Amino acid sequence: MNGKRIATATAVALLLAAALTAVAATRGDRWSDEQVEVLRGLSLSELEPLPADPTNRVADDPRAARLGERLFFDTRLSANGKVSCATCHVPDREFQDGTPLAQGVGTTDRRTMPVAGTAYSPFLFWDGRKDSQWAQALGPLESAVEHGGSRAQYAHTIAEHYRDDYERLFGPLPDFAAIPRAAGPVPDPAARTAWEAMPDEQRVAVTQVYVNIGKAIAAFERRLQYAPSRFDRYVDALVSSGTAPADVLTPDEVAGLRLFIGKANCTQCHNGPLFTNNEFHNTGVPAAPAVAKADRGRASGAKDVLADEFNCRSRWSDAPAAQCSELEFLVSEGHTLERAFKVPSLRNVADRPPYMHAGQLPSLEEVVAHYNGAPAAPAGHSELKPLRLSARERQQLVSFLRALSGV
Amino acid sequence: MKIAQIIALLTLTTLSACASRPPADQFGFGPRTSAQSRYTATIAPPDQPLKPRRMLKLQVTIRDAAGQPVDGAKIDVDGGMPQHGHGLPTQPRVTRSLGQGRYEIDGLRFNMGGWWELHLAVQSSAGTDRVTFNLQV
Numbered sequence: 148m149n150g151k152r153i154a155t156a157t158a159v160a161l162l163l164a165a166a167l168t169a170v171a172a173t174r175g176d177r178w179s180d181e182q183v184e185v186l187r188g189l190s191l192s193e194l195e196p197l198p199a200d201p202t203n204r205v206a207d208d209p210r211a212a213r214l215g216e217r218l219f220f221d222t223r224l225s226a227n228g229k230v231s232c233a234t235c236h237v238p239d240r241e242f243q244d245g246t247p248l249a250q251g252v253g254t255t256d257r258r259t260m261p262v263a264g265t266a267y268s269p270f271l272f273w274d275g276r277k278d279s280q281w282a283q284a285l286g287p288l289e290s291a292v293e294h295g296g297s298r299a300q301y302a303h304t305i306a307e308h309y310r311d312d313y314e315r316l317f318g319p320l321p322d323f324a325a326i327p328r329a330a331g332p333v334p335d336p337a338a339r340t341a342w343e344a345m346p347d348e349q350r351v352a353v354t355q356v357y358v359n360i361g362k363a364i365a366a367f368e369r370r371l372q373y374a375p376s377r378f379d380r381y382v383d384a385l386v387s388s389g390t391a392p393a394d395v396l397t398p399d400e401v402a403g404l405r406l407f408i409g410k411a412n413c414t415q416c417h418n419g420p421l422f423t424n425n426e427f428h429n430t431g432v433p434a435a436p437a438v439a440k441a442d443r444g445r446a447s448g449a450k451d452v453l454a455d456e457f458n459c460r461s462r463w464s465d466a467p468a469a470q471c472s473e474l475e476f477l478v479s480e481g482h483t484l485e486r487a488f489k490v491p492s493l494r495n496v497a498d499r500p501p502y503m504h505a506g507q508l509p510s511l512e513e514v515v516a517h518y519n520g521a522p523a524a525p526a527g528h529s530e531l532k533p534l535r536l537s538a539r540e541r542q543q544l545v546s547f548l549r550a551l552s553g554v
Numbered sequence: 555m556k557i558a559q560i561i562a563l564l565t566l567t568t569l570s571a572c573a574s575r576p577p578a579d580q581f582g583f584g585p586r587t588s589a590q591s592r593y594t595a596t597i598a599p600p601d602q603p604l605k606p607r608r609m610l611k612l613q614v615t616i617r618d619a620a621g622q623p624v625d626g627a628k629i630d631v632d633g634g635m636p637q638h639g640h641g642l643p644t645q646p647r648v649t650r651s652l653g654q655g656r657y658e659i660d661g662l663r664f665n666m667g668g669w670w671e672l673h674l675a676v677q678s679s680a681g682t683d684r685v686t687f688n689l690q691v
Contacts, residue, residue: 186669188667390619414666415638415665415666416608416665418607418665418666418667419606419607424606424607424665424666425607425644425665426643427666470663472609472660473609475660475661476609476644476646476647476660476661477643477645478643478645478646478647483640483641530639530640
């Protein structure tokens with residue numbers, strides 16, 4: 148090889164190297180140590196073991212989970228025999244129903260929330276008005292527009308169809324012969340009147356069965372977890388090898404990820420392995436046209452959970468009151484609570500439109516456009532500031548969100 | 555006013571408007587001196603690094619300007635993220651007085667990683683003053 152050839156070969160090699168570097172740079176796969184730390188914190192591999200639920204002594208009993216699973220799918224637990232938990236929390240649809248407002252025996256004011264990962268959340272529902280999975284499960288059962296029944300009805304269902312399984316877990320059922328078929332502190336006038344006429348000890352006996360229904364359902368629900376996504380594979384490979392894998396995320400998805408942890412400020416709320424800080428924020432989401440009553444979100448939810456019949460401090464909780472630190476240090480006043488709603492997990496988010504607490508935004512494109520534009524809140528104050536993302540950047544962010552689905 | 559002074563002033567104004575992150579030596583568990591030098595406060599380093607999204611308990615020791623531990627103080631706890639303009643998601647407070655100027659703060663939670671300020675408003679016979687910690691979560 149003569150000198151000229153060597154020079155040419157060297158030049159070609161240098162050009163190739165430069166081109167490859169340029170590709171790597173445009174792929175955006177170079178992450179600083181600090182960024183790798185941020186990414187690691189979002190990986191499902193970083194999710195801590197399931198936290199204990201001291202309010203529910205059967206939370207980790209597999210028999211309770213099996214009973215809870217059957218109850219979850221049982222339509223007898225409703226006023227019309229047609230509604231179960233799974234009616235809205237559809238297992239093969241991320242435990243949600245794909246509609247803006249949930250439909251039980253009537254229509255609710257809010258969007259059905261997914262169930263996976265909720266064992267990690269100190270507060271449940273969009274407004275956090277419940278502080279355990281079992282207390283949450285009891286809400287819809289007596290809601291006039293969801294299951295529409297009453298606790299006495301459900302206690303009878305347990306006695307008639309689940310007696311053995313129930314008694315093995317919770318001890319002997321009381322004699323229900325004298326207890327009305329429908330009775331509970333519910334809007335239905337007949338059931339309410341019947342409830343008010345019952346002696347205290349009967350009400351306690353019925354409520355105890357009702358609470359145990361919730362605890363069994365919670366034992367089932369707390370096992371529902373998210374599956375790892377392509378994003379997790381990407382980050383885990385990056386963390387373990389120090390190099391981002393080239394074949395896991397597309398260049399647009401990587402660019403979207405860079406925006407997600409940077410310019411778009413998403414991790415301000417969507418942080419941790421479940422992509423939620425489990426708090427409540429006002430992001431200026433428009434009012435739902437189909438909902439007549441103004442939704443105050445956390446401003447009412449914080450007060451509701453403190454007064455809740457089934458909260459951590461209640462007689463129905465298995466935790467000593469001293470362990471109820473979420474209630475003890477709860478923020479229950481202040482303008483930041485007005486129209487603040489629960490930050491949902493973003494895992495599998497592409498699989499469950501429409502978005503926001505009443506399904507106001509039909510697509511991820513519209514969600515990103517909302518955060519980009521940062522409109523004023525219909526009430527309270529939005530925490531958003533305009534992001535000034537280009538159309539291409541908005542598309543990249545959406546691409547990244549689609550890579551968060553479990554495979 | 556000299557040009558250099560104007561530039562310095564402008565720089566200072568810009569910096570405070572952006573709530574820029576303090577230098578590394580301003581971070582940590584103290585001792586930190588209060589705004590009017592009435593107290594110093596020291597947080598007992600926790601067993602683990604401060605992690606977001608979990609309820610935390612901290613122990614703080616308050617001393618007066620002469621270095622004597624201050625017992626019987628009333629301490630209000632507050633905090634937030636200056637770069638994001640939000641406060642703490644919980645209402646932490648002093649739950650126990652442990653003697654020798656030591657107090658237990660419970661109910662503290664940080665809802666994301668990053669730079670957090672923790673403010674202690676201390677009131678005792680030595681006067682009212684405010685201590686600020688910069689914490690990396």
